[in-house]
Amino acid sequence: xxxxxxxxxxxxxxxxxxxxxxxxxxxxxxxxxxxxxxxxxxxxxxxxxxxxxxxxxxxxxxxxxxxxxxxxxxxxxxxxxxxxxxxxxxxxxxxxxxxxxxxxxxxxxxxxxxxxxxxxxxxxxxxxxxxxxxxxxxxxxxxxxxxxxxxxxxxxxxxxxxxxxxxxxxxxxxxxxxxxxxxxxxxxxxxxxxxxxxxxxxxxxxxxxxxxxxxxxxxxxxxxxxxxxxxxxxxxxxxxxxxxxxxxxxxxxxxxxxxxxxxxxxxxxxxxxxxxxxxxxxxxxxxxxxxxxxxxxxxxxxxxxxxxxxxxxxxxxxxxxx
Amino acid sequence: xxxxxxxxxxxxxxxxxxxxxxxxxxxxxxxxxxxxxxxxxxxxxxxxxxxxxxxxxxxxxxxxxxxxxxxxxxxxxxxxxxxxxxxxxxxxxxxxxxxxxxxxxxxxxxxxxxxxxxxxxxxxxxxxxxxxxxxxxxxxxxxxxxxxxxxxxxxxxxxxxxxxxxxxxxxxxxxxxxxxxxxxxxxxxxxxxxxxxxxxxxxxxxxxxxxxxxxxxxxxxxxxxxxxxxxxxxxxxxxxxxxxxxxxxxxxxxxxxxxxxxxxxxxxxxxxxxxxxxxxxxxxxxxxxxxxxxxx
Numbered sequence: 001x002x003x004x005x006x007x008x009x010x011x012x013x014x015x016x017x018x019x020x021x022x023x024x025x026x027x028x029x030x031x032x033x034x035x036x037x038x039x040x041x042x043x044x045x046x047x048x049x050x051x052x053x054x055x056x057x058x059x060x061x062x063x064x065x066x067x068x069x070x071x072x073x074x075x076x077x078x079x080x081x082x083x084x085x086x087x088x089x090x091x092x093x094x095x096x097x098x099x100x101x102x103x104x105x106x107x108x109x110x111x112x113x114x115x116x117x118x119x120x121x122x123x124x125x126x127x128x129x130x131x132x133x134x135x136x137x138x139x140x141x142x143x144x145x146x147x148x149x150x151x152x153x154x155x156x157x158x159x160x161x162x163x164x165x166x167x168x169x170x171x172x173x174x175x176x177x178x179x180x181x182x183x184x185x186x187x188x189x190x191x192x193x194x195x196x197x198x199x200x201x202x203x204x205x206x207x208x209x210x211x212x213x214x215x216x217x218x219x220x221x222x223x224x225x226x227x228x229x230x231x232x233x234x235x236x237x238x239x240x241x242x243x244x245x246x247x248x249x250x251x252x253x254x255x256x257x258x259x260x261x262x263x264x265x266x267x268x269x270x271x272x273x274x275x276x277x278x279x280x281x282x283x284x285x286x287x288x289x290x291x292x293x294x295x296x297x298x299x300x301x302x303x304x305x306x307x308x309x310x311x312x313x314x315x316x317x318x319x320x321x322x
Numbered sequence: 323x324x325x326x327x328x329x330x331x332x333x334x335x336x337x338x339x340x341x342x343x344x345x346x347x348x349x350x351x352x353x354x355x356x357x358x359x360x361x362x363x364x365x366x367x368x369x370x371x372x373x374x375x376x377x378x379x380x381x382x383x384x385x386x387x388x389x390x391x392x393x394x395x396x397x398x399x400x401x402x403x404x405x406x407x408x409x410x411x412x413x414x415x416x417x418x419x420x421x422x423x424x425x426x427x428x429x430x431x432x433x434x435x436x437x438x439x440x441x442x443x444x445x446x447x448x449x450x451x452x453x454x455x456x457x458x459x460x461x462x463x464x465x466x467x468x469x470x471x472x473x474x475x476x477x478x479x480x481x482x483x484x485x486x487x488x489x490x491x492x493x494x495x496x497x498x499x500x501x502x503x504x505x506x507x508x509x510x511x512x513x514x515x516x517x518x519x520x521x522x523x524x525x526x527x528x529x530x531x532x533x534x535x536x537x538x539x540x541x542x543x544x545x546x547x548x549x550x551x552x553x554x555x556x557x558x559x560x561x562x563x564x565x566x567x568x569x570x571x572x573x574x575x576x577x578x579x580x581x582x583x584x585x586x587x588x589x590x591x592x593x594x595x596x597x598x599x600x601x602x603x604x605x606x607x608x609x610x611x612x613x614x615x616x617x618x
Contacts, residue, residue: 020371023478024560025477025478025559026481027556134480134525135481137555184333184334185338185340229345229347230346230348231347231517233516241476241517241519242342242376243376245340246335247334248335248338266479267374269516272334275335275338277336278335300391303333303335304391
C-alpha cells in the first residue's frame with residue numbers, strides 16, 4: 001500500500017511526534033508542529049499516536065491511494081474532497097484504490113494533517129520518522145514532498161471508519177491569538193519599557209512563519225544599556241551564544257520578535273526574553289501570516305497547570321475513540 | 323558589573339531550565355558547563371530529555387510530567403556546587419586536526435556577493451579580520467588562527483556545527499564582529515568567525531560569521547558514509563580540541579578525493595585537558611597537547 005503525491009502543496013513534510021535527545025548537537029526535536037492535530041488524525045484511523053503523518057502548511061497536497069484504506073484529516077480548516085466529493089475533517093473515512101484526496105482554500109488555521117491507517121512507512125532516523133529539512137534527513141528522503149513521490153504506508157489489519165473528534169475537543173483557530181509566555185530566560189535584558197512593550201503590543205505575524213520560527217512585526221523593544229560582555233557581540237540584544245529553548249522568543253536587533261518552533265536552530269547569540277508555554281505551541285503552529293498576536297505573561301506554575309489541562313484534553317480524546 | 327559567583331537559573335517555558343554561568347565568555351565558565359553536563363548525563367535522570375552545554379551556560383530540556391522541575395533545579399544547583407568546589411578541572415577528550423584552505427575562492431566568491439552592507443565592502447573577510455586585530459597581513463592572521471588549538475565550547479545552531487574558543491589568553495583572542503546583515507547563503511564547511519568564536523558551517527545556509535576559508539573534511543554526514551561517522555552522523559562533541567592546519571588548493575583537492583572515495587580518516591588522538599595546568603602556562607601546555615597528534 002502506498003500513496004502517490006499528485007500535487008505537493010507548499011512545503012509538505014512527513015512528521016511524527018519528534019526526535020528528542022539530540023538537541024545538544026544541534027538536531028532539533030522536529031515532529032508535528034501542532035501535536036494535538038497529528039495525534040487526533042492518528043487515533044481517528046486507529047494508529048498509535050506517534051505514527052507518521054503528512055503536515056502541509058497553507059495549502060493541502062493532492063494525493064492518490066494505491067489501495068483501499070482509512071484516512072483522516074485534521075488541523076487547519078480546509079475544504080477536503082475525495083474524488084471531488086466533500087469529506088469531513090476530524091473524522092475517519094474509507095478510501096478505495098485510485099481515490100484522490102484534494103483540498104480547497106484555507107479558511108482558518110495554517111497546517112493540515114493527513115493520517116493513513118498504518119502510518120507513513122519512511123525509515124526511522126535517530127528514533128524518529130520526522131523530516132528535518134535543514135539537516136537533510138528523516139521523513140521522505142530528508143526533504144519536503146514533491147509531485148511524483150510515492151510513499152509506502154505501514155501494514156495494518158484495518159483502519160476504523162467513522163470515528164469523530166468531538167467538536168468541543170477541537171482546537172479553536174482564530175486570527176486573534178493570545179499566547180501565554182513565561183518570562184525569561186533573558187527578560188532582565190529588557191528595560192521596563194521594553195518589557196511593557198512586549199506584553200502590551202498587538203504583534204502581527206509576518207510571512208516569515210515556518211517550522212523553524214515565526215516572526216512578528218511591531219515596535220522596537222528597549223534594552224537595558226550595558227557594556228557588552230566579552231564574546232557577546234556588539235548589539236544590546238546579543239548574548240554569548242547559548243542554547244535556545246523551543247518556543248523561546250528573541251528579537252534580533254531589538255525588533256520583530258521571533259518564536260522558535262520545532263525545527264529551530266538550537267542555539268545562537270540573541271537574548272530570549274520570554275518562552276511560549278508548551279500548551280500553546282500548537283496555537284503558534286496554526287497561526288497564519290497577518291494573525292494579530294498578544295503575549296500574556298503567566299507564572300511557571302500557571303504554565304504547568306495549562307500543560308495539565310492540555311493533557312486532560314488528550315486523555316478525553318483517547319476516551320472518545322474507545 | 324562584578325563577576326557572578328553563582329549562576330542565574332531561569333525557566334524557559336515549562337520544559338526548559340537555563341543555567342547562565344557567566345555573561346562573558348571564559349574558559350572557566352565553559353568548563354563549568356561541560357562538567358555539570360557530564361555529571362548530569364551520568365545520573366540519567368528520568369524525564370530529562372536533553373542536556374545542552376553551551377559556551378558559558380547550560381540548557382536542560384525536561385518533561386515536567388515525569389520529573390518535578392523544582393526538584394530537578396535543586397539537583398542541578400547541587401551539581402553546580404560540587405563542580406565549583408572541585409580542586410581541579412580536567413576533561414578527558416581528544417585532539418584532532420582540521421585542514422583549512424584559507425582564502426579559498428569558494429567562500430571568497432560568496433563573500434563578494436554579500437559585500438554591500440559589509441563593515442568593509444572593499445576586500446575580503448580575511449583582510450577585514452587582520453585589520454580588526456591590528457595585524458599587518460592576512461598571513462599573520464592565518465598564523466594566529468592556526469598556531470594555537472581551539473576547544474569546542476558548544477555544538478549547535480544547526481546539525482553538528484561546532485563553536486570553538488581559542489586556547490590563548492584573553493589579550494591574544496582574535497575578535498571579529500559578525501556581518502552587519504546576515505547572509506542568506508554560506509557554503510557548507512566554511513570556517514567562520516564571529517565575536518571570539520570560530521565555527522564550521524555543517525550545512526549550506528544562512529550565516530552571519532565572517533568567512534576565512536573552507537575545509538575539505540565533512541563534519542556532518544547523515545548518510546554515515548565515512549568511517550569516522552560509523553557511530554553517529556555528527557563528528558564534533560563539546561570539549562573536542564581542534565587544531566587548524568593551513569592547506570593549499572592541491573591538498574584540498576587530494577583530501578576531497580579521499581572523502582569522495584570514502585577512505586578519509588581524521589588525524590586524532592586522545593588527550594586529557596587540565597584547566598589549571600593550562601592556565602599556568604598556556605603556550606607550553608598547548609605545545610604539549612598538540613604533540614599528541616605527532617605520529618598519528
